[in-house]
Amino acid sequence: MNLHTHTDFCDGKSSPEDFVKKAISLEFKYLGFSAHAPLPFLCDWSLPTERLDSYCVEIARLKAHYQKKLQILHGFEIDFLEGMGFPCLTEDAVCGADFFICSIHFLKTPQSAITSPKFAEIDGNYAQFMLAMKSHQYSLKKILSNYLNATEQMILTPLVAGMVKIIGHVDKIVLNATQLPEFEGLSEWFYEELFNILIQHRGHYHSIEINTRALYKKGLSQPYPRYNLLEMLANQNVPLIINSDAHHPSELNAGYKETVERLESLTTINIKNLHYKWLKK
16 A cells, blocks of 8 residues: 555656556555645645646546555645645645645745745755755754644644544655754754654644655665654554655555565564554545
8 A cells, every 4th residue: 555646746757547557566455646735835846726626536537447446545745834734725626635644845934924934945955955954044953943843733733624634754854954963963852852742642643654765765774754763653552654655656665665674673563553544444
């Protein structure tokens, strides 16, 4: 199974039907489509508003056509923006989805007013991250604190009533933060704070994502989030779900084998219980 996929409707490299055919060949039981929902500013990797209805129609078509071979779920990866919440929820088509993956790709710059916020991307290339650092006076502690605060706000911000809420790549900021030598001294603090937020507010989400894209595409040695946090969450019986964040059908199960093998070595994590109950409804 995989619920985190991006097709050529946003920044993916192939059609939704190509993903379906590959999922069937892999004998998946579930396949979720999670296009980057429209953003309130120009962004070259999100779904353009003018293509929103076409996306929904195509996923509905595939659901019906392949229902005997694969359970297809219609979803979105939606961005939380401080001061704006989940702006894409103003779109009726977005609110009709089966599930949401809630993520943070942008942080509000501290100098911008809450009434007219400006945002900096934190998971793009290193140069983009340093622009975000500049807005935080080049303080890694400040930008990590802002990220933690935004994560807590995201978790607490309600969705459409009854909507399934998956927290996507919850420590994504480490993609660039680890390139700064200061991160080593802040790592323990950052993960303790993140763990406390996830445990304190566990009633406000359905599952935490184990995202393998960090392994097969980003050159990191651990998925999002790191194994130590995953083990801590598993000890607290927090539901976990594996996704590959695939941007091409060939990536649908990328990184799964090594991630599952590593998780199985952590005796507190039962792989068979990773997939959350709502999938079986």
